[in-house]
Amino acid sequence: MEEEDEENMEQDPNHNHWPELPNLPAASSGYGTCTKRCDSGPGKALLGLTGNSTSKFLMNVITLEDYRTTYWPKLDSAIEQLLTQSPGDYIPISYEQIYSCVYKCVCQQHSEQMYSDLIHKITSHLESVSQELQASSPADYIEKFNLALAQYMGALHSIVPLFIYMNKFYIETKLNRDLKDDLIQLFTDHVAEKHIYSLMPLLLEAQSTPFQVTPSTMASIVKGLYTLRSEWVQLAPTLFSKFIPNILPPAVEAELQDYAAQDQKLQQELAQNGFTRGDQSRKRAGDELTYNGSSSCAGTQSYR
Template sequence: MTESYGFLQFLFNKYSETEYLSEAWIPINEILKQFLQNSIENFKPTSYQAIYCKVYKSTCKGYKERLFNDLKNLITEHCLNLKIQIDESIKKVIDDCSNTHMNIFIHQFTDFLHQYHRAIQAIVPLFHYLDVAYVRPKMRSTIEHELLFLYKTVIIEYHINHVFAVLQQLINASDSSSMERINLLLHLINDITPESAIKKRDLFKRYYNGEDVLHEIMSNEEHMITSTSIILCIMFLFLFSFEYNVNFAGPFFDQTVYTVLSNFSVSTPNNTQVFNFIVKPQTIDTRPSFIPITISNRARDMTLGNISVTSSHPSFTVVNLANDSYALLTNTFGLHAEIQNVYLLYIRVLVNPPLIGSIIIRLKDENDQIPTFDIRSIVLSVIEREYGNRIIAQIQAFDRDIDYQNSYVQYRLNERLSDNEALGNFHVEQDGTIWTNTIFGEQTNKTFYRLFITAYNDVPAWNSPTQNSQDFQLDIQVISINDKRPVFNNGLTLISILINETSINGTNILNITIVDLDINTNLNLGILKGNLRNTFIFTLLSDNSYNLTRTQYEAIGQLIVIGPLDYELISDYKLVLFAFDTKNIATINVTVKLQPQNTKAPYFDIMPGSTSYQYQVFEETPCPILDESCVSYSTRMLENFSIE
């Protein structure tokens, strides 16, 4: 008996604050965080008998209310952390309405909810005694219900419209998650907020296997409405009896998701009305629910509050029409479906708590884009003497309109701009293929054609009865077969010229004409032999390659002096000039003779080191001739000398 009394005295002896924290809450807190932070993949339910005992002792030692509040604070903090991550995901969806971000949001929301549900299933049994001893009798609730309600108020109610809107958008785009994941998501949502099955009846019927749950909810709907009415009556009686100040419940939209098919063209001006919507009161009060209603001394003191309804996309803005009616207006001149044809907008009602509704706007594509070529012209070569009906090219233009009828491009030959000769020699198919059946070089000697090909839409432009179009220039050159030999000066094989030996570098001493019946000849000119000391150079002076209507190739070559000339060293040059057209070579002999000029002065052949001639003669002795002579380099001139 004494031992039993001692145990009871120990059990019901109150914890001190330090004992509660060190012996109970800190170990419990660590285990709870482990449950909450584990992911679905590595979650392992475990029996924690020691934790159950700590909960039992804390309840018995006077800390049941403190323990319950600490539990709720921990769960609330965890839910707020999850909400921050979900808010970041939905912000990415709002900023960039791509299916990738939408799927990431749905997966994250499902995983967080599944993880939380698993954690609650493991946490609730640990607090069984606290549930029985405190929560049920004191709170008229259960720990499981309270913890699920925390998740519902912090996350579910704030993001449920986002979840349904994004999920519906993915389903419509055939890019949603698997049936199993959608079923899991709806199952988890139904466990926490079963009224969602009523709002999204079609979605739950299609993807949620629990048809009996939906039937049960629908069968009890009448009872729920009756119960709600009774509760509302009790609330109003309570308010008027005890003079409480209240704010009625927040507003809601007349639809969960708005879908708008726009017929706007790119000329749509700013402030064009897209559609109207209503923000309705959520209470039985006839005044807008965002107006704070104060009940004081059993009389209503109406103080108007401010509401701000905004759009999440800068291309649209929201204005208040009257009372609860609002309009979504375009805020950008020219909505282009080519840039974005589907908008997922979120309309934010800035009240406390805030309200967010979603809008899906699909723009109708107008034929406002013209077929466009990457380049506007090319030069194409075809070879002569080819036979048969053959494709020589295919061009392609791109139209950025997203509607198939508006973006479908066809092609035709522009007969007004093209050469007359081209009309009978070339044909353009509707797919941009260019054909010819002409044998160039036999049926026609024309070597150049200019075509203009028009890319066009078959439907009129959005702002004109005419078609959108763009022209492409195609220049066609006929490449002849190189089977003709170049010819110098009408067949001459020898040319002789006389030049002064004083001709300076750069002097053009001879122009020679070269003709080739192959019209696309590329000539190389040069000196094959006889160019002693590299005195001359033979180069191209001009040709008629610029003349697109030529019937033969004509060129002029020039022979130029590039080195010193000296008659005494070399008096004539026997050159062999050539012209080469990459296949055939032609030569011509050119003799260059130098004409001597008086370019050097005479001089005396004096012995090195001497400056004069010295002679010794004897007086009165005749000397018929001196033994020295005067020399001149100029052997072609007659010099006169005298001795004084």
């Protein structure tokens, strides 16, 4: 039955596109819905079941013990690899096998337990991440937070699609929520919220010292924090406004002098750190070249 089930799963060798949910009838309860639908109509077609084979499938029950000893360990191992991989790395796991495993557990009414296990697994991981950040030195703090955020968000791109059936037939139906939103909230609660008041002063200090932190890292963190909780803008509106549009109100004429003073201060800081405006004599030479070129063109045009 397992081979027959997997043969009916849509394959994607590149793992870039996941099969769409089948157009199954609405569930009569929040979970355990697939078992009822397997008995007729689209459920049969999806599993390749007809006649007596339906009864055979329903007798092949996955008990809670089966789930705990066989199915969840496979899911746990895959989740661990996805959570700990570096951004851009390839993890040698069978996405089709994990996807099929989730599907079968949903059909056998283990959605609630699977969701609980998933939340507990990821919460434990994020608590470890938070402890590692807590032990980081101020010099490494920003970079490590950025890595933790990027690593987690990257993992969600794989974890959420793997649990798409649980999301559709349990989380959305029974809990009226969305799996991706729940998992993002976990990072907010267990990592970002615990470190925001240590992270923000370091970001502001880095902002006042040009190139102490790379612009890409600064942009990644600020945009990430805004995604996690937009209210954090109030902690440093000017910082957020550099990377998020329309954060500050439109400028008024009375503030132009302040902006000019800030620009002058930035130029002075750049000069103090060894950044100059370039060789002015070279710039003038370039201007002269452009002018002569334009004159030559004009002269040629007149000659014609």
